[in-house]
Structures are given as structure tokens and as C-alpha cells.
Amino acid sequence: MTKDVKVKILDIKKDDRGWFAEIVRREDVNHPDKPLGQMYVTTANPGQTKGKHYHTRKTEWFCVIKGKGLLTLVDLNTKEKQEINVGEDNMVAVQIPPNVWHTISNRDTSEMFLLAYTDESYNPNDPDTIALEI
Numbered sequence: 001m002t003k004d005v006k007v008k009i010l011d012i013k014k015d016d017r018g019w020f021a022e023i024v025r026r027e028d029v030n031h032p033d034k035p036l037g038q039m040y041v042t043t044a045n046p047g048q049t050k051g052k053h054y055h056t057r058k059t060e061w062f063c064v065i066k067g068k069g070l071l072t073l074v075d076l077n078t079k080e081k082q083e084i085n086v087g088e089d090n091m092v093a094v095q096i097p098p099n100v101w102h103t104i105s106n107r108d109t110s111e112m113f114l115l116a117y118t119d120e121s122y123n124p125n126d127p128d129t130i131a132l133e134i
Helices: none
Strands: 006-009 013-015 018-020 038-044 049-054 060-066 068-075 081-087 092-096 100-106 112-118
Touching: 038 049, 038 100, 060 068, 060 081, 060 100, 068 092, 068 112, 081 092, 100 112
Parallel strands: none
Antiparallel strands: 006 092, 013 018, 038 112, 049 100, 060 092, 060 112, 068 081, 068 100
């Protein structure tokens, strides 16, 4: 497993109304004194891939909340590659540290929903998002 990537198995609470899970808690963030970053949702259509980039200072947490995806990670320092099936069959939150290239592909026949948190809000003047084909 890529050294600094952390996979958190989610405690899914289910009942007849649906399900509930805590994705990222304050204690999960490496810098608890840092201000709130940014939470977002993105979707991917069947067969589509998103990402193909890395960050030099941002840490992100990914959780596929609907559908099934394949998260591919490459540690740019060690060149170690890791693939994690995420989503309805494996409800986890994955912490992706800086300098880990990442991409996520929808491996299902329906739209995939990814809930994500980054510890730094997006700034178009200083995006810290470096595109890279691997």
C-alpha cells in the first residue's frame, strides 16, 4: 500500500430509512488547527475517468457514496501504485496525501457519485492541481 494513503473502513448505520456514515471527522484531518477546507460532490458517467493529477500540498479524502469505482494511486516519490475498489461493495474513505497522483474510474453501469473533502479550498490563482498522464 502507498505509504501515506490511509483507508478508513466506514461504520455504515442502516435502517429502513436508508444509511448513514461519517466520512471525515475533525480528528481525521492532519492539521486540526487549519481552517475548514472544501467539500464537494462530483459524478462520473459509466466508463468515465476523472482526476489524472496530483497536489503538492493538499490532502483529499474520497468516498464513493453511490455506484462503484476504481481509485488508482501512484506515489510520485516511490512510484508505488495502488488500486482500490471503492463504492457500494467497499464503503471506505480514502485519504490521499500530497504528491500522490490519483484518478477514479466509474466501473458501474450507472452514474457514480463521489463525495470528497480537501483540506484547502480551491483557488483558481493558485490551484495546486498538477495534471499528469501516467
